[in-house]
Amino acid sequence: MSAIKEKSLKYNLHSWSAQGAIDPTVITKAEGIYFWDEDGKKYYDMSAQLVNSNLGHGNKAIVNAIKEQADKIPFIGPGFSLDVRSDAAEAIVEASGLKGAKVFFTNAGAESNENAIKMAKQYTGRWKIFSMYRCYHGSSAGAGMLTGEPRHFANEPGPAGFVKYDGPYAYRAPKACKFENEDDVADFYLELLTNQVKYEGPESIAAIFMESVVGSNGILIPPAKYVKGVRELCTKYGILLVCDEVMAGWYRTGTCFAFQQFEIEPDLITFAKGCTCGYVPLGGVIACEKIAKYFDDHKMMCGLTYSAHPIGCAAAVATLNEYKNLNIADNVAKQGKVLGQLLEDLKEKHACVGEVRYIGLFSAFELVKDKQTREPIVAFNEDPQGLMNKIIGMLKKEGFYTYSHENMIIVAPPLIITEEELREAMGILDRVMDSVDNMIK
Ligand code: PLP
Structure with a gap:
């Protein structure tokens, strides 16, 4: 050895x-x-x-951006404005297509979901959080409770209020299901979710989380009708729709974000991974305009020493440019x-x-x-x-x-x-x- x-x-x-x-x-x-x-x-x-x-490995543009930022200002507290901080946020908001949105930067995917949970609870004043079985959202205390597969077992019993629902998975649907087409799949799983929302009491539900396309649990691609239906359900009951784009985002599915395949707009978007391609860690939450505005006069109770780390932001600017240049x-x-x-x-x-x-x-x-x-x-x-x-x-x-x-x-x-x-x-x-x-x- x-x-x-x-x-x-x-x-x-x-x-x-x-x-x-x-x-x-x-x-x-x-x-x-x-x-x-x-x-x-x-x-x-x-x-x-x-x-x-x-x-891939060894991208010179990203490496050089990191080197330049390390030479210039490797760290300054998150309360300060910095060129790369604003540039990275601007580029990410533009990529999302969400007019008036703002970004809260984190260090990784789990942290992004942790902060999305907090924002959703604060904004709605509600406490229940729905997430899908067969989804992975991270392994920290809250994100681990969102995760709907065995990797969350070590987080249990965890904080209260986390509810799991069954998302579209036609290949392994219950035996009694006889789906003829994608619409049948969408209708079946939407009905399940709608009932569950009613049984749990919509007025207690802050957010429904979903991976826009389920990643590590086996690339489960929802029918567009399903995603649109979840969006409508959320809008009807004042529940926030949170799309986890940590793995599916950044052109993995073809569009910059996977939710863009389904022609919907989430209320919160969480991201990490491909925003810097791992050259340095960075993640974040994109808050849509109404949530960003809410925090104009309500103190946003989220904070991290390394929020919007200059080197991470410089890497993100270079990475987003590279997606376009290449x-x-x-x-x-x-x-x-x-x-x-x-x-x-x-x-x-x-x-x-x-x-x-x-x-x-x-x-x-x-x-x-x-x-x-x-x-x-x-x-x-x-x-x-x-x-x-x-x-x-x-x-x-x-x-x-x-x-x-x-x-x-x-x-x-x-x-x-x-x-x-x-x-x-x-x-x-x-x-x-x-x-x-x-x-x-
Ligand atoms: N969300 C999704 C969809 C993921 O695939 C992952 C990690 O694979 C996470 C969140 C957690 O990200 P991290 O490992 O950066 O905390």
Whole structure:
């Protein structure tokens, strides 16, 4: 074992892991859509790290902006005005299309959701917060309670008022459901949510949170009719609609924010990840005009030492410019089509590939034991043999780096990927799925 790995295992606590069971690869170089380990082995970064490395590794414009800001003013308290602070907020508000909106900056996704919860409670004077099962919103005390899957178990019992609802997931809908089209899916899940809102008492509900497109829980793309329906429900009852764009935002789905695919306007938008592509941490909450105005004469009870950190803001300005300079929206549209076709081919060819879901360069597929019954290759929250880790390990061995969730494999490469790179990487995936087909025989 190399000295670096040995030291890491001795001193670092690694996320979401039994520490005795991990083998953290030592990375020595990263460039474009690739990174290399200490043995010189090259990997396709097919999850863009944690779906945040949208512009890949080694982007000079972002690095230079960080260096320049570090030379100029690396830190000044959040109460001061600063060119990059205002520029970053302006660019983000413009990207959202929300006229009159303002930004409160945080350091990451969970913190953005924590502060959105507080803003929603303060603005509405209500206390209940709805969020979806099979959504991830972060792991801190409040954001962890929003999270609707096993990663929130360690937050329980947590603060009161968090209510979960079932969002659209046609592939694994209750057996009695007979959906003929997307409208049926939208109607069914809207009816569930509407009833739940009524049962909980709309006058007690501050906000409904949703990931505009569910990310780490398997790229669950809601029908547009559903998203519009949730917007109408919120408006009807004075509930705030909060779109979590931490993973789906920043051109991942093709549009700058994923909610823009559904022609709605949220009241609050939370973001992080792709706003700086991980070069330095930054996140935030975009508050629509009415909420921003509310805080003109009500003290906003949110604050962080590192809110609107100058280096984060400088990185965000450079990153947003790069999205435009590199025509990222066009590349996502182009490569998204290629990826979609390659995933459909994968499903056609492999017995183990149940459903494929994709929008832009945001995709996942479900591994099943049987296509007819849709029985997942591992049961929900149960994988005693570590089968999914084994499959992810097989991909990694072939140079295809990504991660899994339950029985699903995420494919979400950096948005700068070329068609040639995409086809090469998906060729690896195809070959590894041959082996998985043999495993389920
Ligand atoms: N929201 C979504 C949709 C996410 O995918 C994540 C992280 O993956 C978060 C929030 C939490 O972000 P962070 O890990 O930066 O706190």
